[in-house]
Structure formats: structure tokens, C-alpha cells
Amino acid sequence: MSQDHSLNPETMPQDPSKATMEGKHKHLGLWIFLGGETVLFACLFGTYLALRNSTAGGPSSQDLFGLELVFLMTILLLTSSLTSVYAIYHMKNNDFKKMQLWFGITALLGIAFLAFEIYEFAHYIHDYGFTFRSSAFGSAFYALVGFHGGHVAFGLGWLITLMVRNAKRGLSLYNAPKYNTFGLYWHFIDVVWVFIFTVVYLMGMVS
Amino acid sequence: MTENPNTSKINSFQKEKNRDEMRKQIITFALMIFFTMIAFFAVMMGTSSTFVIPLILILAVVQVGFQFYYFMHMKDKGHEVPAALIYGGIFVTALVILTFVAITWW
Numbered sequence: 001m002s003q004d005h006s007l008n009p010e011t012m013p014q015d016p017s018k019a020t021m022e023g024k025h026k027h028l029g030l031w032i033f034l035g036g037e038t039v040l041f042a043c044l045f046g047t048y049l050a051l052r053n054s055t056a057g058g059p060s061s062q063d064l065f066g067l068e069l070v071f072l073m074t075i076l077l078l079t080s081s082l083t084s085v086y087a088i089y090h091m092k093n094n095d096f097k098k099m100q101l102w103f104g105i106t107a108l109l110g111i112a113f114l115a116f117e118i119y120e121f122a123h124y125i126h127d128y129g130f131t132f133r134s135s136a137f138g139s140a141f142y143a144l145v146g147f148h149g150g151h152v153a154f155g156l157g158w159l160i161t162l163m164v165r166n167a168k169r170g171l172s173l174y175n176a177p178k179y180n181t182f183g184l185y186w187h188f189i190d191v192v193w194v195f196i197f198t199v200v201y202l203m204g205m206v207s
Numbered sequence: 208m209t210e211n212p213n214t215s216k217i218n219s220f221q222k223e224k225n226r227d228e229m230r231k232q233i234i235t236f237a238l239m240i241f242f243t244m245i246a247f248f249a250v251m252m253g254t255s256s257t258f259v260i261p262l263i264l265i266l267a268v269v270q271v272g273f274q275f276y277y278f279m280h281m282k283d284k285g286h287e288v289p290a291a292l293i294y295g296g297i298f299v300t301a302l303v304i305l306t307f308v309a310i311t312w313w
Contacts, residue, residue, distance in 0.1 A: 014221055031289035038296025045300070046307035071247050078243065082236045085278055089229050093222060187278045191271050198267040202246055206256045 012094045013173075017180030020173050030181040034188050041192050044147055045199060048140040052204065056135035059128045061204030070201045073116050074193065077152075080109035081190040084183045091179060096171040099179065103163055106186065110156045117149045141200065148196055151189050158182055235277040242266045 013019035018027055052061065087102035121142070124130040132142045159182055166175045246263040276282040281290055 028288060031292050034289075035292030035296045038293065039299045039303075042296070042300035042303045046303040049304060050307040050311045067247060067251060071243075074243055074247075075240070078236070078239055081274070081278060082232070085229075085232050085236075089225060089232075092225050184279055187274055190278075191274050194267050194270050194274070197243075198246065198263050202250045202263050203260055205250050206259050 016176035023177035026177040044144040048144045051136040051140040054136035058134040059130050076113045080106045084186050088183045235273045
């Protein structure tokens, strides 16, 4: 990075996240990672589907789940996906402050989602005695939903570090790909959640 | 920066294009919220499971398609490799779920 990559309206490329070779490679690299993540979550979903009725006399999905909380969490995560789209939109128009603002809102929504998930797990453990070791269903449930929650927590750490580190730098061809890859990762987290609320929570309430 | 062929001013055309894309993404978001509400509503109504489970699974697949193609730009040019990776992942997902669910039948 010997060149000066800071952007102004004269040097602004159409998509700053893919204007450099490094940026293009980061974009492709993240998609390779997401392909691997798909396989990882496939295994967790497969395990959950196989074990979801093995409650070993403990609480079943119908005893535990409450749709109101899950609906609220879904709306929070879906909205955070839209706010990160807004952030990338402002990146393409070279408006660094608005990009930081919308990514900040994304982070707040993510934190709210994570707080509700921690509350949910604490509620299951304290009020139902439903833990990772209660039954095969418990293990599969906490492994799948907990792994997703871990991804949200990791994403939040990633985003906050990125925002703080670049706060005074402004948008450049060096950090635009970093923000863009985070945006893609965050959408993928939302994709996984769509299947979790459908397969785990909604199907758990039906059957 | 002069040697970079991608470099050009953000002209009003580009801004208009970005705004146009944003508009599509907002419509996408509205549809995703709408599908989510249908899925939750169908389950809360307590209709028969043989009807509800395929319905909510289809709604989830459509939502995820929107997410990939509009939010993650898989509809744009130069996304052949990402598409191949994701469809590869979906293929493995189908195999894994088929295997794991089949194991518990026998």
C-alpha cells in the first residue's frame, strides 16, 4: 500500500470495494469462506433434524419455544441486514460518515439480537432446567442456535473493530473491501437465521 | 491512480443507478418482512402441519434467494464463482440432511 488510496470525488471508482486486485481477491475469498460455512451449518441442521424429537423425557420444543420473542429477534436481524445495505450504498457514493452511521445502527441491532438470545437461553436453563446435557435435542439445539449466536458475536467484534480502526481514516481503496466483506458476512448470518427460525422454531411449534 | 481503468468520477448516472438499486433492495426488504409475517401467522393459526411445513419452507427459500441475489449482489455480473460456491454448499446441505434424517428412520 505505497500509493495514497484516499478517495475524493475525482478518484472515486464506481465500486471502491472491487477497484483493486486486493479488493477483488477479498471478495472472492469471503465467498469461498461462505461456501464452507454453508457446509458447516448444513451439518448442524442435519443433526438437529435427526435429533429434534429425542427429548429423553425432558422438555420438548413445544414446551419451550415462544413465538413472540423469536419474531422480535427475526425482525431485529432482518432490519440489521437492511441497515448494512444502506451502509454499503453510502460507501458507493463515497459518504464515509453516513456509512459509519448505518453500520453503527447495524451493530446496535446485532447487540439487541444477541441480548435477546442470551435472555432466551438463560430462560430455558433457569425456568425449565433445559441445558446442553438435558437430551440429544438439547445438545443439537444449543449447538445449532448457539453456533449462530457465536457468529453474530464474532461479526459484532469484527464490525466494531473495523469502525473504530478506520474512524479517523475516512474511506479509501484499502478499507472499502474490508467493509464490503463484512457486509456480505452479515447478510449470510441473516440467511442462516431465516432457516433457524423456520426449521427450529416454527417447525418445532407445528409438529 | 491514473493507471486504474476502473477509476472514474461518480457522475450523476452512477448515483442514479445506485439509487435505483437501493429502491429495489427496499422492496426486497418489504417482501422479506411480509413473508416472515405470513410464516409466523400460519403457525400461530394452527393450521394442519402437512400444509404449514411446506409453506414455511418455501417462504424461507424465497427469502434466502432475495437475500443472496439482491442484498449480496449475486444477480450482478462477475458472480459466477460465488454462485457456484453457494450452490455447491446447497448441494452438500441436501445430501447431509437427507443422510441424517434417513438414519433416524431405520
